[in-house]
Amino acid sequence: MSLETKLVVSSIALLAVVSAVIATATTLFLQDFLTDRLDVQVYSAAHRSTRTAGPSNQPPSAGEVSFLLTPGQAMETFGARVRQGVIRRAAVLTDPGSVQDVPAPPAVAAVTGEPMTVNLGPLGDYRMVGAPTRDGDTLVVGLPLTGMRTTLTRLIVVEAAVTLAGVALMAIACTLLVRRAVRPLGRLAATAARVSELPLATGDAVRLARVPDVDTDPRTEVGQVGGAFNRMLGHVETAFAVRHESETRLRQFIADASHELRTPLASIVGYAQLTGRSGEPHGPQTAHALGRIRSEAGRMTTLVEDLLLLARLDAGRPLDRLELDLSPLVVNAISDAYAAAPGHRWLVSLPDQPALVVGDADRLHQVVTNLLANARTHTPPGTTVTTTVLLAPGQVSVRVADNGPGIPPDVLPHVFGRFARGDGSRSRLAGGSGLGLAIVSAVAAAHDGRVEVTSEPGNTVFTLHLPALPAL
Ligand SMILES: Nc1ncnc2c1ncn2[C@@H]1O[C@H](COP(=O)(O)OP(=O)(O)OP(=O)(O)O)[C@@H](O)[C@H]1O
Ligand SMILES: [Mg+2]
Numbered sequence: 484m485s486l487e488t489k490l491v492v493s494s495i496a497l498l499a500v501v502s503a504v505i506a507t508a509t510t511l512f513l514q515d516f517l518t519d520r521l522d523v524q525v526y527s528a529a530h531r532s533t534r535t536a537g538p539s540n541q542p543p544s545a546g547e548v549s550f551l552l553t554p555g556q557a558m559e560t561f562g563a564r565v566r567q568g569v570i571r572r573a574a575v576l577t578d579p580g581s582v583q584d585v586p587a588p589p590a591v592a593a594v595t596g597e598p599m600t601v602n603l604g605p606l607g608d609y610r611m612v613g614a615p616t617r618d619g620d621t622l623v624v625g626l627p628l629t630g631m632r633t634t635l636t637r638l639i640v641v642e643a644a645v646t647l648a649g650v651a652l653m654a655i656a657c658t659l660l661v662r663r664a665v666r667p668l669g670r671l672a673a674t675a676a677r678v679s680e681l682p683l684a685t686g687d688a689v690r691l692a693r694v695p696d697v698d699t700d701p702r703t704e705v706g707q708v709g710g711a712f713n714r715m716l717g718h719v720e721t722a723f724a725v726r727h728e729s730e731t732r733l734r735q736f737i738a739d740a741s742h743e744l745r746t747p748l749a750s751i752v753g754y755a756q757l758t759g760r761s762g763e764p765h766g767p768q769t770a771h772a773l774g775r776i777r778s779e780a781g782r783m784t785t786l787v788e789d790l791l792l793l794a795r796l797d798a799g800r801p802l803d804r805l806e807l808d809l810s811p812l813v814v815n816a817i818s819d820a821y822a823a824a825p826g827h828r829w830l831v832s833l834p835d836q837p838a839l840v841v842g843d844a845d846r847l848h849q850v851v852t853n854l855l856a857n858a859r860t861h862t863p864p865g866t867t868v869t870t871t872v873l874l875a876p877g878q879v880s881v882r883v884a885d886n887g888p889g890i891p892p893d894v895l896p897h898v899f900g901r902f903a904r905g906d907g908s909r910s911r912l913a914g915g916s917g918l919g920l921a922i923v924s925a926v927a928a929a930h931d932g933r934v935e936v937t938s939e940p941g942n943t944v945f946t947l948h949l950p951a952l953p954a955l
Contacts, residue, residue, distance in 0.1 A: 491654065509638070521628070522598040525624060528557070528624045531556065535553040546572065547571050548574040548582055551574060557576075558577070558578075559576060560625070561573070561625035561627075563623040564623075565623060573585055573591060585603065588601065588604070594611045594612065595613050598611065608629075609626065610628055668705055671694055674693065674695075677692045678691050678692055688728075691720050694713050699713055738795065741791035745791075755780060759777070785916070789918040792849075796926065796929055802843035803842070803845075806840075807839070807841075807844050807847070809881060810833045810838050810872055812844065814833070816852050820855040824859040827865070827867070827868055828866070831870045832870070832872070840949045843926075846926045847930070850923045850926050851881060851947075853919040853922060854883040854923060854947070855883060857945075861905065861915075862888065866885050867886050868885045869882075874951070879951045889940040890905060898936060899921060899934070901917065901918060902917040927949070934946065
């Protein structure tokens with residue numbers, strides 16, 4: 484249930500309960516009051532009757548109930564004469580001066596000096612009291628309860644109508660008021676939702692939405708929440724800005740360092756080659772050292788280039804966005820791989836249509852090369868490497884599968900991480916630094932694509948998914 488419904492329903496329920504209690508109390512009180520008053524009237528009617536009962540100058544037809552004709556008796560007064568427990572006659576005063584006999588139940592004979600209610604059939608309930616006469620009879624005198632009942636019924640109807648109207652009014656007023664009161668909460672929630680939709684994980688500095696000023700009044704509870712929320716957003720924003728700043732500085736540092744290393748590395752490679760080609764005779768140890776210098780410098784050049792590329796991709800450096808067909812690119816990469824490792828079996832399957840994507844040809848070439856290089860360097864000769872280019876609606880995929888030993892299970896979960904490497908000695912020999920798949924993943928992301936891997940011994944599959952060139 485929403486807060487609004489809860490508040491409205493509980494206030495209405497409360498009002499209904501209170502109204503019901505008040506109405507019941509009023510009705511019971513009035514009933515008591517009216518009964519008491521009727522009893523007094525019955526007493527005085529009885530008193531009047533005993534004074535005039537007995538020999539009288541009333542019309543003979545009245546006979547034993549002539550006391551009903553005493554001046555002052557109200558219309559519809561009931562009268563009965565009881566002698567030794569037997570009802571002699573019972574009648575009701577209809578007009579002033581005429582009585583009408585009515586059947587009386589035995590209960591009438593039992594009426595004493597205490598007022599009691601007796602049902603007279605079609606005449607309804609009567610409040611009756613008995614009074615002894617001088618000659619030993621009992622006069623039972625009664626007044627109808629109908630008047631009192633009508634009054635009570637009317638009161639109940641009025642109470643019910645007023646309560647219903649009150650509840651309806653209260654429901655409307657309450658809904659409006661509560662809606663007004665919770666509206667700021669809605670705005671707060673909307674701001675929170677807007678903030679939660681922001682991509683905060685990217686590490687970029689962000690400008691977060693704020694709760695509007697009207698909802699930050701510290702005198703109201705919602706305002707306090709709003710204010711605290713805004714302060715929290717401020718802190719989050721600062722934290723993001725600081726993180727972004729330090730990340731940017733680190734990236735810049737890595738980019739600068741890699742860039743600076745290129746020149747001395749180029750010199751080292753150059754001098755090593757120069758020394759090797761100088762024609763001067765040198766011993767086998769020097770030849771070996773020169774070879775090592777060349778290969779290690781080459782490794783380091785690759786590492787530095789990879790680091791620089793990653794730093795640039797991290798910094799969101801724009802890539803080329805040209806329309807290109809992946810199939811020839813894959814074929815080129817495979818022929819390079821074949822040249823490097825003729826001992827492997829290189830299979831390729833291409834689609835009939837061009838596999839068109841928008842992207843940076845050099846970077847995508849590097850991605851495929853890295854995948855093929857892994858399939859080459861981390862598997863023994865004789866391994867079959869199958870490269871497939873697949874077209875799906877809106878998507879172009881390149882799948883590189885090999886039947887080599889597979890990725891070690893401890894490496895697999897973070898295989899796309901930086902410097903993630905499998906078995907150390909073998910990778911060292913293969914010259915890997917553990918940046919190859921990190922670059923694959925970063926380039927795929929920069930192309931709005933992604934890369935997936937599944938691996939078990941005998942079946943390792945890397946799949947690169949890229950958005951297809953939208954058909955115009
Ligand atoms: N096809 C594969 N078969 C078996 N292991 C693989 C395969 N591809 C990757 N790996 C494992 O994943 C690790 C990470 O690969 P990645 O390409 O990132 O680094 P690398 O190949 O070691 O070094 P680099 O590519 O930077 O020269 C590798 O060291 C290797 O253990
Ligand atoms: Mg690699």
